[in-house]
Amino acid sequence: MPSTPAPAQSxxxxxxxxxxxxxxxxxxxxxDGLAALTLRRVxxxxxxxxxxxxxxxxxxxxxxxxxFTGISAGERAEVAAIDRLAPLVxxxxxxxxxxxxxxWVQAWAAAPGNAALAAAVRAEMDAWQALxxxxxxxxxxxxxxxxxxxxxxxxxxxNAHALAGWRERREHxxxxxxxxxxxxxxxxxxxx
Amino acid sequence: MPSTPAPAQSxxxxxxxxxxxxxxxxxxxxxDGLAALTLRRVxxxxxxxxxxxxxxxxxxxxxxxxxFTGISAGERAEVAAIDRLAPLVxxxxxxxxxxxxxxWVQAWAAAPGNAALAAAVRAEMDAWQALxxxxxxxxxxxxxxxxxxxxxxxxxxxNAHALAGWRERREHxxxxxxxxxxxxxxxxxxxx
DNA sequence: GCGGCAGTTGATCGGTTGATCAATTCGGCT
DNA sequence: AGCCGAATTGATCAACCGATCAACTGCCGC
Numbered sequence: 441m442p443s444t445p446a447p448a449q450s451x452x453x454x455x456x457x458x459x460x461x462x463x464x465x466x467x468x469x470x471x472d473g474l475a476a477l478t479l480r481r482v483x484x485x486x487x488x489x490x491x492x493x494x495x496x497x498x499x500x501x502x503x504x505x506x507x508f509t510g511i512s513a514g515e516r517a518e519v520a521a522i523d524r525l526a527p528l529v530x531x532x533x534x535x536x537x538x539x540x541x542x543x544w545v546q547a548w549a550a551a552p553g554n555a556a557l558a559a560a561v562r563a564e565m566d567a568w569q570a571l572x573x574x575x576x577x578x579x580x581x582x583x584x585x586x587x588x589x590x591x592x593x594x595x596x597x598x599n600a601h602a603l604a605g606w607r608e609r610r611e612h613x614x615x616x617x618x619x620x621x622x623x624x625x626x627x628x629x630x631x632x
Numbered sequence: 633m634p635s636t637p638a639p640a641q642s643x644x645x646x647x648x649x650x651x652x653x654x655x656x657x658x659x660x661x662x663x664d665g666l667a668a669l670t671l672r673r674v675x676x677x678x679x680x681x682x683x684x685x686x687x688x689x690x691x692x693x694x695x696x697x698x699x700f701t702g703i704s705a706g707e708r709a710e711v712a713a714i715d716r717l718a719p720l721v722x723x724x725x726x727x728x729x730x731x732x733x734x735x736w737v738q739a740w741a742a743a744p745g746n747a748a749l750a751a752a753v754r755a756e757m758d759a760w761q762a763l764x765x766x767x768x769x770x771x772x773x774x775x776x777x778x779x780x781x782x783x784x785x786x787x788x789x790x791n792a793h794a795l796a797g798w799r800e801r802r803e804h805x806x807x808x809x810x811x812x813x814x815x816x817x818x819x820x821x822x823x824x
Numbered sequence: 825g826c827g828g829c830a831g832t833t834g835a836t837c838g839g840t841t842g843a844t845c846a847a848t849t850c851g852g853c854t
Numbered sequence: 855a856g857c858c859g860a861a862t863t864g865a866t867c868a869a870c871c872g873a874t875c876a877a878c879t880g881c882c883g884c
Contacts (some may be wrong), residue, residue: 450858451850473744479842489863496845516769542744548792549741552665562797584778586803590790593804594811595726597789598782604740611778612785620785643831643880681833686873723857 458496461486462506469507470539474546477504499594505556508547512564515540516571525575526617526632532595533602533613541599566594579624579631594619643746650688654698659698662731675783683749697748700739705754707732708763717767718809718824724787725805726792728817760784771816771823779815786811 452460464486468476477500515537524527551558569588570607576584594624600611621628640735642650656678660761671692673733689695707729714720743750761780768776768783790804 444694454861457861471742475741475745478642482838485662490842490846491864492862495862500842542741545737545792546741548796549665549667549734549738551796553667557687558796565798567792572715573716586807588792589800590804592840593790593793593798594786595789596792597787599787599793600737600740600788601757601785603783604743604750604757606757606781606785608778608781612782615778615782615815618814623807646831649831670870672870682872683834683874684832687832692872 454496457488457492461488461493461496462503462510464506465503467545470511473542474504474538474550477507487600501554502549504554505560508543508557509560511540511543513567515569516564516632520571523575523578525620525632526575528545528572528575529591529616529620530613531596533598533616535602535607535609538599538603541596541603544596545603549609556624565592576624580626581624587620590623591616591620638707646688649680649684652693653680653685653688654702656693657699658702661703661735665734666696666700666742693746693748696742696746697752700735700749701752701756703717703726703735705759708759712763715767715770716824717771717812720764721783721787721808721812722805725790725801725808727794727799727801730795731792733788733795737792737795757784763800770815772818773816779812782815783808783812 461482465477465482468482468485479490479493480499482503483493483517486627493503519528519531522531539561547557547561569585570578571593572579572588572591576587581587594616599617602609617631618628621631624631653674657669657674660674660677669692671682671685672677675685678685685695711720711723714723730739739749739753743753761777761784764780764783765773765776768779773779786808790808794801794804810820813823
């Protein structure tokens with residue numbers, strides 16, 4: 441399958457075309473970030489005229505918000521099966537998801553000027569919090585909500601810094617786990 | 633003093649005009665973020681034609697990098713006098729610096745497309761790390777570098793999340809301090 | 825009082841963006 | 855076969871961007 445110019449299947453039913461455009465936009469955002477989402481570039485990637493992209497989308501702000509939600513939800517689905525905290529934290533900070541981290545950072549930066557994106561960011565943060573809370577409760581946390589929020593902030597912050605230049609992943613993961621154990625009031629070994 | 637349209641002092645010597653433009657750009661970035669920095673808007677804020685801004689600046693990328701460095705360095709100067717870890721962490725997470733957090737997040741997001749800004753971000757991160765290391769050594773840390781880096785990531789991440797909607801500041805600060813004590817291998821009370 | 829030059833202006837250029845819409849094309853149904 | 859409507863095109867618009875530069879202005883030294 442040709443990757444960049446796209447196959448350009450001719451004459452899709454509206455719903456399928458809309459899905460194809462969304463998929464192209466998502467692939468583009470994964471590769472080059474949310475800032476790369478323009479009508480023309482998405483159209484090119486989808487093998488379609490820019491006007492058609494505009495026709496199937498309720499404004500670029502809505503498209504950006506939708507793509508963001510899709511990428512974040514996809515990442516959640518990937519790690520949902522991990523129910524132990526230690527491997528979960530290690531997976532989320534091992535650098536294998538830098539592309540997604542860039543999307544998150546760009547979403548925070550763009551949220552003040554894009555209400556739909558801001559709402560999507562808050563919704564995804566809540567979903568991630570819920571995911572972490574499940575693991576925390578299983579690990580014996582009595583009041584998991586604040587710990588989940590703080591841990592999520594820690595993970596995102598460390599990842600953002602890694603994106604900007606600091607790459608000492610392993611030490612970050614170890615220190616994060618030590619911190620998590622302290623927040624839970626348990627020994628570090630209990631997490632692995 | 634009129635704030636928005638600016639006084640427009642006439643005929644400054646070159647160096648002073650350049651400083652005035654930089655000050656106007658910094659004020660604008662503090663209020664509306666780095667994304668608000670355009671030749672025309674900075675010129676308007678400084679009470680000066682857009683062409684003059686371009687004349688005193690080596691491209692917008694360089695201006696953005698310079699403004700970022702100034703804002704971050706200013707924040708460091710504000711907290712440099714705090715030498716105890718607990719009040720330092722509390723000050724950095726109490727929400728009084730949300731404007732600066734937005735600047736940081738926008739800098740991370742824009743760094744991939746602005747080499748000068750990327751270098752400035754790395755330099756400021758190093759400076760912040762050095763500042764934290766001093767406090768950590770004073771608190772008895774044997775190997776402060778990784779702890780400083782991780783702590784800085786935690787602080788920035790929690791602040792970025794707060795920027796996006798979560799506002800439970802106090803619980804974050806308390807949990808951060810508990811984490812910090814664990815990373816240092818000391819009791820929480822030893823930090824305050 | 826006046827010449828010269830540093831400081832300053834603002835129109836202008838080429839480019840990109842989101843959005844719009846008349847015109848065109850094609851697939852399926854009769 | 856022929857046609858109707860949905861799908862699609864691509865030119866076009868207004869807005870904004872960074873950058874450039876010829877022209878203007880006013881201060882300083884003579």
